[in-house]
Amino acid sequence: MRREKKIEQLRRVQKVDAPPYLLTRVRAKIRSEAIAEHLPHSWWWAGAAAFVLLLLLNATVFFAPRQTPAADLVEQYGLHQTQQVYADEN
Amino acid sequence: MPRFEDIFEQHQNSVFNLCLHYLQNAEDAEEAAQDIFVKIHARLSTFAGKSSLKTWVYRITVNHCLDILRARKRQKRLAFLTGLFGLPLETALDIPHFDHPGVLLEDREALESLFRMINTLPENQRTAIILRYLDDLPPPEVAEVMGVSLKAVEALLQRGKQKLEEKLSTSEGN
Numbered sequence: 001m002r003r004e005k006k007i008e009q010l011r012r013v014q015k016v017d018a019p020p021y022l023l024t025r026v027r028a029k030i031r032s033e034a035i036a037e038h039l040p041h042s043w044w045w046a047g048a049a050a051f052v053l054l055l056l057l058n059a060t061v062f063f064a065p066r067q068t069p070a071a072d073l074v075e076q077y078g079l080h081q082t083q084q085v086y087a088d089e090n
Numbered sequence: 091m092p093r094f095e096d097i098f099e100q101h102q103n104s105v106f107n108l109c110l111h112y113l114q115n116a117e118d119a120e121e122a123a124q125d126i127f128v129k130i131h132a133r134l135s136t137f138a139g140k141s142s143l144k145t146w147v148y149r150i151t152v153n154h155c156l157d158i159l160r161a162r163k164r165q166k167r168l169a170f171l172t173g174l175f176g177l178p179l180e181t182a183l184d185i186p187h188f189d190h191p192g193v194l195l196e197d198r199e200a201l202e203s204l205f206r207m208i209n210t211l212p213e214n215q216r217t218a219i220i221l222r223y224l225d226d227l228p229p230p231e232v233a234e235v236m237g238v239s240l241k242a243v244e245a246l247l248q249r250g251k252q253k254l255e256e257k258l259s260t261s262e263g264n
Contacts, residue, residue, distance in 0.1 A: 006200070006204065006258055007204070007223070007251055007254055007255070007258075008223075009197065009200060009201060009204065010201070010204065010219075010223040010224055011223060011224075011226070012194070012197050012201070013111070013190070013192045013193055013197075013201065013224055014192040014193075014194070015103065015107050015192060016103075016106070016107060016110070016191045016192045017103055017106075018102040018103050018105070018106035018120075018123065019106070019116075019120050022102060022106070022120065022123060022124065022127075023095075023098055023102070025124050026098070026124050026127040026128060026131075029124055029125070029128045030128055030131050033128065033132075
């Protein structure tokens with residue numbers, strides 16, 4: 001019975017008024033969502049073009065054949081391929 | 091079709107109060123009420139008039155609040171995982187404190203614990219209890235908002251109350 005009374009205590013929660021300026025804030029949200037939804041088509045195309053360009057650039061760098069392999073460079077400049085600096089006297 | 095401004099004028103208080111009952115924090119309730127009215131504005135053209143406008147608004151409100159609570163639950167799980175990796179729990183989990191402006195100071199302690207118990211109930215029992223006891227809707231209207239039969243609402247209320255009584259007796263035992 002006491003517990004039942006405790007649950008009935010929920011009815012003591014009072015109704016409050018919605019905060020002032022709620023409608024102003026709702027209108028601002030509606031406006032900002034409408035702007036986001038109606039981005040000009042040219043923006044979408046520009047974004048897509050930039051993305052494709054970036055992909056092409058990456059692909060070019062990744063798949064381009066190497067002009068001067070490391071072995072050619074070593075030969076061309078007469079570089080040592082070992083860590084030994086001094087000539088072997090024996 | 092009803093005008094958005096008229097719907098807002100008519101239902102702003104009930105939407106805000108319902109959000110408060112679910113979220114128990116004034117700031118969160120205001121944020122939720124804003125989003126609910128944005129949703130109502132966007133969906134106004136789809137309102138077919140099959141149910142009353144009040145029921146339609148209430149359904150959107152209940153669903154939105156339940157979505158927020160589900161997201162919080164997911165956040166809690168994520169916080170547990172981040173806790174496992176040694177990150178501080180506070181950064182991952184931002185639990186809002188109890189701030190219900192409709193609760194009088196002298197009732198605050200008792201009602202806060204009661205609300206905490208309501209939060210542990212299954213979604214449909216929680217909704218039935220909130221609509222019936224906090225929003226004071228008659229059972230047929232609760233049934234209409236929840237999209238269930240009157241008998242189902244009575245059963246949900248019965249089970250919800252029973253669970254609350256069990257929780258109360260456990261807390262009194264401690």
